Amino acid sequence: MHIPDGFINGVTSLGAGVVAASGLGASLRRAGKVLQDRQIPLAGLVAAFVFVLQMLNFPVVAGMSGHLLGGALTAILIGPWLGVVVLSVVVIVQALLFADGGLSALGLNIVNMGVITVVAGWLFFRLMMVFLRKSSTSILIAAAVAAWASVVASSLGFVAEYAIGGSGGAPLSTVLGAMSGTHSLIGIGEGLITAGVLGSVLAVRPDLVHGARLYGVRNDGGAVLGRGPVVAFIVGGLAVAVLLVTVVAPRVSSDPDGLERVAIDQGFAAEAEDGALGDSPLAGYGSDANEGGVGTVVAGLIGLTVTFVAGAGLVLLGRRNAKETARR
Numbered sequence: 570m571h572i573p574d575g576f577i578n579g580v581t582s583l584g585a586g587v588v589a590a591s592g593l594g595a596s597l598r599r600a601g602k603v604l605q606d607r608q609i610p611l612a613g614l615v616a617a618f619v620f621v622l623q624m625l626n627f628p629v630v631a632g633m634s635g636h637l638l639g640g641a642l643t644a645i646l647i648g649p650w651l652g653v654v655v656l657s658v659v660v661i662v663q664a665l666l667f668a669d670g671g672l673s674a675l676g677l678n679i680v681n682m683g684v685i686t687v688v689a690g691w692l693f694f695r696l697m698m699v700f701l702r703k704s705s706t707s708i709l710i711a712a713a714v715a716a717w718a719s720v721v722a723s724s725l726g727f728v729a730e731y732a733i734g735g736s737g738g739a740p741l742s743t744v745l746g747a748m749s750g751t752h753s754l755i756g757i758g759e760g761l762i763t764a765g766v767l768g769s770v771l772a773v774r775p776d777l778v779h780g781a782r783l784y785g786v787r788n789d790g791g792a793v794l795g796r797g798p799v800v801a802f803i804v805g806g807l808a809v810a811v812l813l814v815t816v817v818a819p820r821v822s823s824d825p826d827g828l829e830r831v832a833i834d835q836g837f838a839a840e841a842e843d844g845a846l847g848d849s850p851l852a853g854y855g856s857d858a859n860e861g862g863v864g865t866v867v868a869g870l871i872g873l874t875v876t877f878v879a880g881a882g883l884v885l886l887g888r889r890n891a892k893e894t895a896r897r
Contacts (some may be wrong), residue, residue, distance in 0.1 A: 584677025616880025640686020737837025819862025
């Protein structure tokens, strides 16, 4: 779903950059006012975990793969404001270190993957919970539906950007049908992964799930588990992320993702331009040095570390700024 340079013209990309910067700034300010201190390392963990999950392309149909976007997952785990911040950090790290998504398209990718997915995922989650019994099972059902909807919404964001400033000349109606169709399928995988991750967290630390706290959901047995320091949870989460990088990441599908598949099929894949960071040793997540998957593992571990530090650091900065503003 990462847009490369060249798919969307410069003016549209610049406009998206302004929207992305405004959305990130507003979200950071709002998150700084409401988050608790224990959520700072949790934000780093979520950033690192989403980064790793986005490396894991899963097969969808013959010749196409998909990967988690994570908007609904982050919104339900840590709240929508913090979710926008975390997803934006992931997208920025992917572009700057791994040449995943063009530099000129960075604003587009933040809007589509870091803003639209979170907003759509959170709104659909809240809507679903209006009609469902307030239980952990309902949280998972609502999360799965919201995750599916967030992927489709993100694909429609690209269609809107393509309509304003797209390159390649493919008919808009065709791009609309192809993007919505392919991402409706990818969204099924997103929903299953989102429900699986949330279910695991609800089983051990339901008190850390923002969406569960909002509705007073503890767990179906009625007990709140694991109150207290989150250090063990953070360490455990990072250990799982490392395991995914070292064992799963080198074996994921190499087929094009949804956007790449649509670009190939509709004839505008050639519009992609080589990015300024395309010669970086980490470009393509180390695929150029990928003997036995070593390049992918090294790149994944670097990305995991950087996103954890950057996510927690940016949230800490927002928290400090909010405290200083409150004292004035």
